[in-house]
Amino acid sequence: MPAMADETLFQLLHTQVVAAAYGAGRGSGDEGLRAGLTVLEGMGFRVGQGLAERLPQGALAFREELDTIKFLCRDLWGAVFGKQTDNLRTNHQGTYILQDNNFPFLTQMAWGQQYLEEAPKFLAFTCGLLRGTLSSLGIESSVTASVTSLPACKFQVVIQKA
Amino acid sequence: MAVCIAVIAKENYPLYIRSIPAEQELKFHYTVHTSLDVVDEKVSAMGKALVDQRELYLGLLYPTEDYKVSLLSRLGIPCVKSMFPNQLHRYGYVTNSKVKFVMVVDSSNTALRDNEIRSMFRKLHNSYTDVMCNPFYNPGDRIHSRAFDNMVTSMMVQVC
Numbered sequence: 001m002p003a004m005a006d007e008t009l010f011q012l013l014h015t016q017v018v019a020a021a022y023g024a025g026r027g028s029g030d031e032g033l034r035a036g037l038t039v040l041e042g043m044g045f046r047v048g049q050g051l052a053e054r055l056p057q058g059a060l061a062f063r064e065e066l067d068t069i070k071f072l073c074r075d076l077w078g079a080v081f082g083k084q085t086d087n088l089r090t091n092h093q094g095t096y097i098l099q100d101n102n103f104p105f106l107t108q109m110a111w112g113q114q115y116l117e118e119a120p121k122f123l124a125f126t127c128g129l130l131r132g133t134l135s136s137l138g139i140e141s142s143v144t145a146s147v148t149s150l151p152a153c154k155f156q157v158v159i160q161k162a
Numbered sequence: 163m164a165v166c167i168a169v170i171a172k173e174n175y176p177l178y179i180r181s182i183p184a185e186q187e188l189k190f191h192y193t194v195h196t197s198l199d200v201v202d203e204k205v206s207a208m209g210k211a212l213v214d215q216r217e218l219y220l221g222l223l224y225p226t227e228d229y230k231v232s233l234l235s236r237l238g239i240p241c242v243k244s245m246f247p248n249q250l251h252r253y254g255y256v257t258n259s260k261v262k263f264v265m266v267v268d269s270s271n272t273a274l275r276d277n278e279i280r281s282m283f284r285k286l287h288n289s290y291t292d293v294m295c296n297p298f299y300n301p302g303d304r305i306h307s308r309a310f311d312n313m314v315t316s317m318m319v320q321v322c
Binding site: 046050053054056136137138 | 172257258259291
């Protein structure tokens with residue numbers, strides 16, 4: 001089935017996008033690292049805006065914030081990665097933690113502590129993706145990611161209260 | 163026949179507005195602007211109502227002077243229609259990203275069925291989604307896409 005290759009294609013493309021963001025000598029040092037992360041996050045943001053238009057099939061089903069976050073965990077993750085997030089936690093004060101124990105961009109890299117410093121580069125795009133989708137659906141937020149042990153990672157979404 | 167089609171951004175400024183005949187453009191700009199209040203009212207009313215599925219399609223909007231208005235809500239509240247010649251109907255539609263589509267339709271020739279209006283809005287939404295996904299388009303800019311123009315032209319002519 002042609003649709004099954006979608007996730008693989010996207011993963012391969014993403015790997016190259018990260019490499020390109022740090023290529024041509026841009027990636028040296030802390031400055032370069034931050035610049036690369038910003039570029040990747042910005043890309044993810046724009047993609048998220050487009051996805052927010054395409055994905056919700058039909059009704060305005062998001063009566064509250066939690067519904068929107070659940071939509072991210074189920075439908076967005078399903079469309080982009082072919083699976084759902086494994087865990088969602090919230091403190092009901094506007095902070096949500098989306099946990100994925102088998103994050104597709106990291107499964108090919110390592111299992112455990114190896115390459116831990118390189119991991120953030122591969123999470124920046126997804127952070128932007130989440131932020132862009134939320135922004136398009138009317139929720140301003142800031143998204144950060146953390147990894148303690150590949151390939152599990154956590155995305156923390158903090159909703160900006162006006 | 164659709165005489166005016168407008169795409170309004172979340173912040174209530176127009177992303178795209180086109181009307182025929184061209185002389186009446188200012189009047190249609192005004193019409194669409196006043197419709198926005200009605201759209202906002204409907205959207206906030208839907209927010210409070212405990213419905214499981216809220217519709218994107220808002221139906222016929224408010225009536226004023228020479229326009230006919232009827233409310234087609236999801237809960238099936240009956241619509242009161244008064245028949246005047248040369249009636250201009252205004253229809254609204256909101257996307258998940260709070261972008262609104264307003265359509266003004268001249269029903270003097272044929273009474274357009276609700277389904278046809280819905281399908282027109284669906285086409286509009288699909289074209290708008292394509293515009294959104296265009297990497298050369300920055301969200302918030304006016305829409306210059308020729309593909310979008312052509313789709314709107316086909317809607318303004320075909321319904322005659």
